[in-house]
Amino acid sequence: MxxxxxxxxxxxxxxxxxxxxxxxxVDSNGHFKIGKSATTPMDEAExxxxxxxxxxxAWGISLESLFSGxxxxxxxxxxxxNTLLSRTGRKLGLITTKGxxxxxxxxxxxxxxxxxxxxxRLHAVTHAHPDPLVPRRRTHGVTERVDQFGDIxxxxxxxxxxxxxxxxxxxxxxxxxxxxxxxxxxxxxxxRIAEICREEIRAAGADMLVxxxxxxxxxxxxxxxxxxxxIEAYATSRGRKQLKGIEDVSKKYGFKYGVQTLLxxxxxxxxxxxxxxxxxxxxxxGGILGAAYVGKLIGNDSLICSDMGGTSFDMGVITRGQTRxxxxxxxxxxxLNVPTLHLDTIGAGAGMILKVDPLTKKxxxxxxxxxxxxxxxxxxxxxxxxxxxDCDAILGRLNPDYFLGGKVKLQVEKARKxxxxxxxxxxxxxxxxxxxxxxxxxxxxxNNALRRVISSQGIHPSEFTLLSYGGSGPLHLAGCSRGIxxxxxxxxxxxxxxxxxxxxxxxxxxxxxVSTQIDIGSRANDGELEGFGERVTAVWNDLTKxxxxxxxxxxxxxxxxxxxxxxxxxxxxxxxxVEVMAPLSEIRSVEDMRKVLAEFEAVYAKxxxxxxxxxxAGYSITELGLIATADKVKPVLVxxxxxxxxxSSAHKGVREAYIGGRWHKANLYEMDLLQPGHEVIGPAIxxxxxxxxxxxxxxxxxxxxxxxxxxxxx
Amino acid sequence: MSxxxxxxxxxxxxxxxxxxQTRRVMSAYKDDDRFFKYVAVLQDRVEWKDPIxxxxxxxxxxxxxGDERVTKCECGHSFGDYxxxxxxxxxxxVRDTEESLREIYPNSDLPDPEWMEIRxxxxxxxxxxxxxxxxxxxxxxxxxxxxxxxGFYRDWLKKPLGGE
Numbered sequence: 001m002x003x004x005x006x007x008x009x010x011x012x013x014x015x016x017x018x019x020x021x022x023x024x025x026v027d028s029n030g031h032f033k034i035g036k037s038a039t040t041p042m043d044e045a046e047x048x049x050x051x052x053x054x055x056x057x058a059w060g061i062s063l064e065s066l067f068s069g070x071x072x073x074x075x076x077x078x079x080x081x082n083t084l085l086s087r088t089g090r091k092l093g094l095i096t097t098k099g100x101x102x103x104x105x106x107x108x109x110x111x112x113x114x115x116x117x118x119x120x121r122l123h124a125v126t127h128a129h130p131d132p133l134v135p136r137r138r139t140h141g142v143t144e145r146v147d148q149f150g151d152i153x154x155x156x157x158x159x160x161x162x163x164x165x166x167x168x169x170x171x172x173x174x175x176x177x178x179x180x181x182x183x184x185x186x187x188x189x190x191x192r193i194a195e196i197c198r199e200e201i202r203a204a205g206a207d208m209l210v211x212x213x214x215x216x217x218x219x220x221x222x223x224x225x226x227x228x229x230x231i232e233a234y235a236t237s238r239g240r241k242q243l244k245g246i247e248d249v250s251k252k253y254g255f256k257y258g259v260q261t262l263l264x265x266x267x268x269x270x271x272x273x274x275x276x277x278x279x280x281x282x283x284x285x286g287g288i289l290g291a292a293y294v295g296k297l298i299g300n301d302s303l304i305c306s307d308m309g310g311t312s313f314d315m316g317v318i319t320r321g322q323t324r325x326x327x328x329x330x331x332x333x334x335x336l337n338v339p340t341l342h343l344d345t346i347g348a349g350a351g352m353i354l355k356v357d358p359l360t361k362k363x364x365x366x367x368x369x370x371x372x373x374x375x376x377x378x379x380x381x382x383x384x385x386x387x388x389x390d391c392d393a394i395l396g397r398l399n400p401d402y403f404l405g406g407k408v409k410l411q412v413e414k415a416r417k418x419x420x421x422x423x424x425x426x427x428x429x430x431x432x433x434x435x436x437x438x439x440x441x442x443x444x445x446x447n448n449a450l451r452r453v454i455s456s457q458g459i460h461p462s463e464f465t466l467l468s469y470g471g472s473g474p475l476h477l478a479g480c481s482r483g484i485x486x487x488x489x490x491x492x493x494x495x496x497x498x499x500x501x502x503x504x505x506x507x508x509x510x511x512x513x514v515s516t517q518i519d520i521g522s523r524a525n526d527g528e529l530e531g532f533g534e535r536v537t538a539v540w541n542d543l544t545k546x547x548x549x550x551x552x553x554x555x556x557x558x559x560x561x562x563x564x565x566x567x568x569x570x571x572x573x574x575x576x577x578v579e580v581m582a583p584l585s586e587i588r589s590v591e592d593m594r595k596v597l598a599e600f601e602a603v604y605a606k607x608x609x610x611x612x613x614x615x616x617a618g619y620s621i622t623e624l625g626l627i628a629t630a631d632k633v634k635p636v637l638v639x640x641x642x643x644x645x646x647x648s649s650a651h652k653g654v655r656e657a658y659i660g661g662r663w664h665k666a667n668l669y670e671m672d673l674l675q676p677g678h679e680v681i682g683p684a685i686x687x688x689x690x691x692x693x694x695x696x697x698x699x700x701x702x703x704x705x706x707x708x709x710x711x712x713x714x
Numbered sequence: 715m716s717x718x719x720x721x722x723x724x725x726x727x728x729x730x731x732x733x734x735q736t737r738r739v740m741s742a743y744k745d746d747d748r749f750f751k752y753v754a755v756l757q758d759r760v761e762w763k764d765p766i767x768x769x770x771x772x773x774x775x776x777x778x779x780g781d782e783r784v785t786k787c788e789c790g791h792s793f794g795d796y797x798x799x800x801x802x803x804x805x806x807x808v809r810d811t812e813e814s815l816r817e818i819y820p821n822s823d824l825p826d827p828e829w830m831e832i833r834x835x836x837x838x839x840x841x842x843x844x845x846x847x848x849x850x851x852x853x854x855x856x857x858x859x860x861x862x863x864x865g866f867y868r869d870w871l872k873k874p875l876g877g878e
Contacts, residue, residue: 119741120741123740126737126740355716355743357743
């Protein structure tokens, strides 16, 4: 342990979730320590600091020496999401193509029930559209029309724009958003509308921002494009303020550089990022990045990462090295146009509130979560509804004196009493039996979700390695993974801060893209192919310039910036794209173009199956893009020689734990003290201040040379 | 099981409970004590003291008035014994001409008054519109329902009514 305290951390990664803010500190040798604290949504800087302090304590240094010594502070938070959820953003006005004024109110049908439980999706009376970000009376239509080829069908009626702008200025909006149809193909009208608005704003001596959809995200599908521009205008100012607050406290404690935040497609950017809404869905993304990193270490590129926290169970898939990009994710039930690493989520976590219907005896888990405040009953902070965490405490799986390293004393008696009264007695079964049953249900839900995610990949589970993390991931790992037949199951000493760890493995990144309509017939001749190649290269060159300029503005040296163009492609007629990283930086010949098509086919075969290739249909390029990256210091996991299997050096006692229908004397181990080569045989409980791994009877946990914990079922 | 405070039920009845909370109530199992809290909220709203036994519509209730059970308006006007159709004692506006129908449907298609008329039932004392029915001309005034009060209290609420 002492060797860890000698060095100085160089990277702080902080991930603020809905319940807890996790911190990971990494030094240049790849050692790390984690810290945890409750998230403070009103002023995120508080939770940030508390969490950083917790980690600094674990490392044995002061906050001052921590912040003055680190080179990178990464923060991924919830400020913008909260602005959106609480509807406390800017006052907006909208100018759009005439005839589309009701688009905001109508929205997409699925926005009326997105995020609902399955029962409520069927229960139509609960359906409701999210409150619009712009009221109808501040939405103005102007006559203009551009068609899908970018040709101007109707000219812009400029007098209508002047009138609309004047009205919005009189309404004292904070920002004017502009979204016209097909502006991603031809933005002439949007640009002109913006010019007129700026003229009017100047003339009125007002102070207002103007946002256009083609600048925020020039991508097809106007509803998502509209939501993207609105949310950017609506939520980012407070989000930026929260991030600025984080930067300010970091600097107060001696941090010398700018704070970085995580993009939803898995890169880092400064908090001055021009399209800050791209950082809104960043929390769970860190896990996928971390998984990709661990995958390289262990030599398996098919991974399922599963993150169980207090409220949700997030699953990400990396199939043969490929991550899936979701182009239109949901954010507070708004469809957005932001490329995001694909995640499947179900409501399942340790904070889930348990209910038993007294009439039908039907048990339901959640979907409500007790969160961090009041939290489960055993926290004794005012929670009155039994949760899964209470069951874990009742069954002796959680250590009442070592939760968050002993910072929270769990009141097991209180939990027992409430759980007996509200659940066990209603069901008419014994206390322990009911509590274990609840946990089984949760684990079965997660287990089914994992099976579903794997089967949709069309690949046998035995190819996949399951990575389990999150505060309650290891606690329920055994049940979640039983019987699926994974190649390997891995969890981590730093499971509770794995997402934060993942963030620290990211590079600085920009991702620019634009929608295209390039259809390449299966029998295209050389001349045609060359023409397509030229078109693609022209777009890539524009995007490269835009991305590189932004990164230089962020302070990166030109020679450090690497650019990789990519294409979103499909077989003509399909509905979904795959993302293809271009094998070359530009297309100069027929052969180059053929290489690109071959690369698409290779990726398609990897993601789906080789027999599903269908070149006869021709190819469509729906989007062209470019990723620019610049390196940064990353944590390195240290490889150490395997020692003896006897884990007695980490043994810290014995506790009664109820597993599989009876009480066992379970051995207790301190997770941080486990060394490479150690082998723990269940029933056992491996504890860490921030997480707990339950080893079921006869199951086995082995520690490998990277100090990763491998779980094998009996 | 779940149970809400009287304040929450009052907001729910008044339609002022915020939507996210309303939806949570909708999605949860029904609260056991809802009926009595609901009635207590209504009882607070009316100015008279007769205990409400069953709400009939937004402003119309069946209540225990001395030995009798009567249908009563929020304003206190009594429509008499609850087993008799209270509508017969209300003021009635009948819309059976295009002109009178046009008053309530100014911008849309009208029903054919030869086939259907609209009857509005109004409290003679305070003018509250209690009920509207659409029926064929000549069809008798509809007796919406005659509640089995004893059965409802005994079998569903498990609290038999005193008296009879």
